[in-house]
Amino acid sequence: xxxxxxxxxxxxxxxxxxxxxxxxxxxxxxxxxxxxxxxxxxxxxxxxxxxxxxxxxxxxxxxxxxxxxxxxxxxxxxxxxxxxxxxxxxxxxxxxxxxxxxxxxxxxxxxxxxxxxxxxxxxxxxxxxxxxxxxxxxxxxxxxxxxxxxxxxxxxxxxxxxxxxxxxxxxxxxxxxxxxxxxxxxxxxxxxxxxxxxxxxxxxxxxxxxxxxxxxxxxxxxxxxxxxxxxxxxxxxxxxxxxxxxxxxxxxxxxxxxxxxxxxxxxxxxxxxxxxxxxxxxxxxxxxxxxxxxxxxxxxxxxxxxxxxxxxxxxxxxxxxxxxxxxxxxxxxxxxxxxxxxxxxxxxxxxxxxxxxxxxxxxxxxxxxxxxxxx
Numbered sequence: 461x462x463x464x465x466x467x468x469x470x471x472x473x474x475x476x477x478x479x480x481x482x483x484x485x486x487x488x489x490x491x492x493x494x495x496x497x498x499x500x501x502x503x504x505x506x507x508x509x510x511x512x513x514x515x516x517x518x519x520x521x522x523x524x525x526x527x528x529x530x531x532x533x534x535x536x537x538x539x540x541x542x543x544x545x546x547x548x549x550x551x552x553x554x555x556x557x558x559x560x561x562x563x564x565x566x567x568x569x570x571x572x573x574x575x576x577x578x579x580x581x582x583x584x585x586x587x588x589x590x591x592x593x594x595x596x597x598x599x600x601x602x603x604x605x606x607x608x609x610x611x612x613x614x615x616x617x618x619x620x621x622x623x624x625x626x627x628x629x630x631x632x633x634x635x636x637x638x639x640x641x642x643x644x645x646x647x648x649x650x651x652x653x654x655x656x657x658x659x660x661x662x663x664x665x666x667x668x669x670x671x672x673x674x675x676x677x678x679x680x681x682x683x684x685x686x687x688x689x690x691x692x693x694x695x696x697x698x699x700x701x702x703x704x705x706x707x708x709x710x711x712x713x714x715x716x717x718x719x720x721x722x723x724x725x726x727x728x729x730x731x732x733x734x735x736x737x738x739x740x741x742x743x744x745x746x747x748x749x750x751x752x753x754x755x756x757x758x759x760x761x762x763x764x765x766x767x768x769x770x771x772x773x774x775x776x777x778x779x780x781x782x783x784x785x786x787x788x789x790x791x792x793x794x795x796x797x798x799x800x801x802x803x804x805x806x807x808x809x810x811x812x813x814x815x816x817x818x819x820x821x822x823x824x825x826x827x828x829x830x831x832x833x834x835x
Contacts, residue, residue, distance in 0.1 A: 512549035513630035519547050520633065524625040524785045524808065543782030543813060551781050553637045554644065562645030563706065563748045564652035564818070567770035571609070572779045573817065578609045609776030611815035616643035617791050618810045619800050625785065625808055640781075640812045649750045651818045652773060653706060653766055660818070663763040667823035669694040670763070672831045678760040679832060680752060681714040685728060687830065688740060691767050696825035699769040703826075705745045706766040710754040712745060743767070765830035772826035778815035785810050 515534060522530035523544055535545045559566045571578070587600035618639050624632055655661025662668055671691040673683060688705070695703060720726045730737050738744055752764035787808040790801050802809055820827065 557641035568773040573776040768827035
């Protein structure tokens with residue numbers, strides 16, 4: 461009898477010990493990401509990033525040297541026109557940094573586009589009715605449309621010294637990634653707000669509502685809060701949730717100079733000692749470097765402020781990028797006019813290419829452009 465009792469007690473003790481061990485193991489698993497790897501078994505996240513940067517640096521050096529075998533091993537394949545698909549790390553870093561620099565990408569809907577064209581269906585509202593018992597329900601049918609994204613080639617050209625490319629390291633990769641991300645983000649903002657050609661962007665899409673300032677207000681600094689209130693009337697109520705003001709910082713400063721009455725020290729938007737306000741008429745404000753500034757030479761009859769809900773802006777992105785390096789071409793410098801002879805100056809130009817499209821939907825309801833008077 462005593463023997464049976466001992467067996468039962470031993471079994472219960474073992475069961476309890478197993479439960480304690482299981483609990484300890486689960487706790488250790490949960491705390492593992494927070495614990496220092498004193499044995500060097502687990503590969504650290506920063507080590508993986510460093511390895512990815514080094515792989516990308518090796519890729520850039522291989523492209524520069526024309527080592528196709530190494531390029532193929534480090535990239536996603538060789539493009540028919542001589543461009544090479546960048547390693548995943550490079551592309552992912554550009555996509556990560558682009559929203560930091562790009563106002564449009566940070567606020568718009570970004571979708572991956574497969575192939576040349578992608579179609580997105582759109583529909584307006586339907587109507588509901590109150591009906592009595594056994595009474596036929598009146599039908600209402602939404603208008604069905606579609607937004608078509610047709611990707612276009614976007615490229616950035618970066619002249620660099622041959623020594624920098626020959627000895628490419630992780631710091632070189634950080635520099636190139638930042639330059640490419642800034643270039644693509646700037647282009648996206650110009651496309652989204654200013655439009656790169658007729659019919660594009662908030663300022664060139666003819667379906668977008670326009671609020672023109674009263675006669676005599678032909679400079680950006682003459683805009684006031686009444687003008688912005690009138691602009692809000694052009695926006696459909698359904699687009700208000702998520703709508704923002706988009707303007708240059710200099711135009712925002714012109715609004716900050718406005719006072720309640722001439723000769724007083726009481727400012728409307730904020731007092732000089734206060735923190736920068738986040739809203740105008742309860743809508744957030746974002747600044748974009750590409751939007752017109754109060755220092756611009758030509759200001760009459762010009763769109764300079766955008767109001768809109770960028771949920772209705774779609775950025776189609778191929779989500780891949782090609783790199784090519786040349787040391788024999790001549791390229792135009794950043795001033796838009798100076799010619800750089802790469803061969804003569806012992807330099808090379810790194811060209812990054814991607815494919816994108818930007819389209820607006822519900823333009824008349826979701827976007828407004830504020831424009832100065834002609835005179």
